[in-house]
């Protein structure tokens with residue numbers, strides 16, 4: 001059996017040495033190590049052997065396997081190098097293309113365009129600008145203070161569990177201070193979990209009455225699936241004036257649904273808990289697919305939850321330096337991806353950030 005193994009080894013080593021291309025080497029490799037390769041099947045005969053014989057042949061067989069695999073690896077390197085040298089030596093003019101054939105080559109024209117989310121952002125801005133809303137920018141890396149504390153969500157508040165947050169490690173020295181020594185980043189730093197981190201910032205910067213809107217990326221520590229993304233876009237309006245009520249909120253909802261779905265979409269409010277509004281509301285739109293009759297998309301309910309909203313909590317107004325006895329406020333917002341999924345019938349939220357041109361080119 002030792003001779004058999006030796007013959008096999010010599011045969012393959014020679015073939016490896018003589019092979020001239022990577023394809024040939026791949027073929028040889030399969031011949032040896034494939035499912036029914038000669039080397040793979042060789043130990044089949046071991047069962048007939050005496051123990052003492054097995055003690056000799058086993059290590060020999062393993063050594064042979066190693067030698068052959070190494071020989072293939074080495075030859076692959078040599079073949080590659082030879083190919084490369086050949087290309088270098090080839091005079092450039094060898095691959096002459098006549099001007100005739102050049103004209104026949106059609107180049108694929110591919111024109112870029114804005115991402116579907118960006119297009120939607122522009123639509124939203126247009127719709128709300130008409131009602132006098134101006135854009136406000138808030139940082140995507142923000143402090144725990146603006147993202148939670150000032151929004152009536154203190155450290156130990158159970159509502160913090162609603163947002164699985166991505167925190168950023170910071171040292172005491174790493175905190176940013178303004179020239180006046182004011183701490184610009186009090187508290188822990190995090191990636192904002194919602195655009196609501198802008199609410200108190202707006203109140204601190206602008207005197208009421210005001211109409212502001214925030215658009216931008218938010219982040220959550222989330223396992224992704226067809227309905228969840230760790231990175232997503234949110235839209236939110238913060239509207240503060242005297243005498244605002246849920247009626248204004250309902251009007252804004254219907255106005256917006258009409259603007260983006262293109263026709264009258266009835267809206268209804270249902271109670272929903274968010275710590276920074278009181279009362280809080282889930283905003284449903286009459287299902288645009290079945291018009292309320294009940295279908296697969298709305299789960300037979302006839303309504304789709306499209307946005308979240310509420311009257312800004314008096315504590316939050318106070319935190320922003322606004323007297324809740326004089327002014328009231330509306331916060332109203334939604335996730336852009338989720339809204340687009342409803343409007344465009346997109347089934348997987350992960351497509352938005354996928355960079356997949358088959359998806360992107362549809363819009």
Ligand SMILES: [Zn+2]
Pocket residue numbers: 287288289290291292293294295296297298299300302303
């Ligand atoms: Zn429906």
